[in-house]
Amino acid sequence: MRGDEPGWQLRRVFRLPSTRARAGTLVDEELRFHLEGRVEELMARGLGRDEAAAEARRRFGDTDSYRRATAAIDEQIIQEQRRMDVFDVVTRETRQAVRSLARSKGFTLTAVSTLALALGAATAIFTMLYAVVIRPLPYHDADRLVALSSPVPKFKGDTLWGLARHEIFYFKQNSRALADIGVYQNDQLTVSGTGPDRPAERVRAARASANLFNVLGISAELGRTLLPDDNRERQGSVLVLGHDYWVQRFGGDRGIVGRTIDVGGFPMTVVGVVPASAQLPDLRIDVWAPAYVYAEQPAYNNHTWNGVGRLRAGFTAADAQRELVPLTQRLPELFPQAESRKFLESTGFYTQVRPMRDVVVGEVMTRALWILFGSVLIVLLIAAANLSNLFLVRIDARRREIALRAALGAGRMRLVIHALTESTLIALAAGVLAVGLAAAGLRILLTVAPTELPRLAEVHLGAAGVAFAAGSALLVALALGLLPSLGASTLDLSPLRDGGRGMTTSRRRHAVRSALVVSQVALSLVLITAAGLMVHSFRNLRAVRPGFDPTGVLTMTVALPEGRFGSRNDRDVGSYERTSALYEQLAERVRSLPGVMAVGFSEKIPLASGFLCTGVNIEGADPTRTRGACPPTALVSPGFFEAMGIRLDGRTPSWSGMDQHDGAMVVSRAFAESTWPDETAFGKGLKYYGSTPPFYRVAGIATDILGDGYDQPPVAIAYFPMLPIPGAILWGAPTGMHLVVRTRSGNPIALASGIRRMVTELEPQAAITNVETMDALVAKSMARRTFTMLLLGVAATMALLLSVVGLYGVISYVVGQRRGEIAIRMALGARMAQVGRTVVGQSVRLAALGVVLGLVGALASLRVLRSLLFGVSPTNPPLMAGAALLLLVVAAVAGYAPARRAARVDPAEALRSE
């Protein structure tokens, strides 16, 4: 052993090599030390320098490869070490941040809960938006599905007709963009009862073309789907079951294929089962029946088929739309018996192609959800602004500590990392809480969400929601963490000077804080105004008089088995008599129930039925000038108008009159006025088939009803008796009438079970569905607005509260900072009230600035609400003034508490503590 090994004085010369180059250099040095040591040693034994060097190198071996091998190991060591270092820093900083956050519990709790609430709200709404709007429809290549329909803007504004059957085949043959077009109609079928435990039931059915399954990408899980030949039968004799209905009604029996079941008195053979995922874009379907649609049918102006197109790869909905414009224009030429040129011109008829997703969700609901999402993002921004203020105050409070750490050599980076760690911890905690809050919030949301909202059942907090919460939390963390470097471009050591206050930085931070509060107030104003507009709309809507009286009214659909009551022939008088007689008996029995004031039946009821039109002929109309009229029509029974609370002028239809074929009918006032503008409508004649007597005679004129919704124009409707007069047959016996019962009771739904029993006694195979009070239907028709209003209200309230807290925080802080100044002023004789006024004034001034900015913002942005509003303009001066006043008052209140504290300052004590 040589003398240089033990007793060495270890001095740390280098820290670990930090770069590759440096690692290589160190290995070089180590090896050179070795070789030089050897050379010296060999020379000491008498060798010459060159000889010694050669011998040393020989003993060492391949210097280069050993050097490389060694350096490679060092590189690995460096990398490991670096990972360890990062880990160390993270654990150390985290531990430190946890400790410092735990010390200031008030700050931590406020920050976490504020952020968690705002983030939770945003996550919940985002989840809804994602599930309903953003997520693709559950079909193969769903973005290639389009909806085809026929708007008739000049005939009736928002109404969309479907495709006529000849159009389906004509478009399919002549379009390059569309690979295929499938069609369907929604229908309801009665699956007959098979015993007391399996009563007759009404099921949601789609009458579909065979190729609809290909277009939607649905294949059978058992048996087959529909075949083109199935579409050639007028009534249809086969059925495809949906998975869920198959399980519910038939216990998932795999032997179902080939079995015949009784549907409304007709035998139908089950040919297959489709998976649970197989649904119409906008409706869950229990059974699929064949549509009566095939290419060789004569063209007919009957636009009733919902079209679903599949685009060829590379084509868009707009391409298809461009193609269909000239194709539609040629319809009168090719199918003169269906669509005349005059029909096209007078109705503005055209064929519309829209991406299926837009149709399913609907423009208004899409917009509403985006608006709601925007509003919760605003709340999140406001909450983040509050947090920023909290952080700034905290940083100011710790100015001395931070300055001290800086002076002791903590780099700027270290301080930023420290702040980032704190903000990340808070954001993470808030994020976790937010996910929980969002899950709970969603459950509440779903109970108030409009049931018409598609895909609502599929809304649940999933990966997308969690990712959103995490992403937003991290963004907030980043913003808050970088805040301290704001307005502190150089490390500020001035707090360390005796009594020094670092006024420049502090003043800059104060400006930042004020700006944050001003923007909070501005954003709040926008939200409060938006919520106010919704409340206003809602009030306007509730004040609308719908033409019927929904209070105490129970409705339900009583579907009679078509096989026995209906007929395949519209003109079969017997079928009308059978149905009418049964409904009359039922009406009589129901009338005997306690509390019942009136009972009637109608083919259509407001807010639940679609009021599409039926072509009818007007007595004495000049056929060269008018092709008759196309009003919405309904077959009704006597008693319907009393039960629905629709006021009538003239004669009210009576059972005895109807049974004796008195031909009395009722039209709504709008229909009467538009059809016979210059004369009285009483006594005028209408009929369905033909234009020769006998006619139905207008005996009563009814108040117009808002059948399509309280925000829609009234329906100009013609009511025909459900029992037609001989020689003026109608469009088929109504086997699915809606029973309408007016009661004195506050809870009309309680009558339902009694009525159900009566129906079963009269006709065991009758099915009852849609048991609903009119009040509930009204609420449902407004659900979209109610929902938007509620959520905007919640967002606005949160915004308001957060802004108040923000204002209060800043004013309190300012008062705290100015204690000395206030004390001096009080010592110089300022009165308490004056001091208080100054403080409150400051709060109000900040708010006023925010209000002005907010008004500008509201004017610029609230136009997006237009389609959701009713009877109120997006720029509503009184409402905006109200919101502005509210914020100013609230600002004054927020300033009041700090003002009182300021006014109580004891000058002597305050100055002493300075």
Add this chain to the structure above:
Amino acid sequence: MPAPPELELLRGTLDLLILRTLSWAPMHGLAVLRWIESATRERLQIEEGALYPALHRMEQKGWLGAEWGYTDQGRQAKFYRLTAAGKRQLAAEVSKWTRYTETVGFLLAAEPAP
């Protein structure tokens, strides 16, 4: 010049030699080699360069700690010392080595039964 070494280093024994050497005191690489030479009476033939990848690998494994320091002559050199993990490794390797030589010894001493 010393007599040429007679024995080639058996595979895997270099680690053992280094650990044992450093168990006496922290040393730099050249000192480790000199110690091995003198302790084995220069009978082992070691390619000196092989020492360094071995040292660094053992440093990576945590058996050795290393720091740059000054020799008594005031020259900078990288010093290695045994860590606690290194001491445990040494003990394990020593017992493995002893069992190995013992076992081989049994065989060499064994004779067929008469």
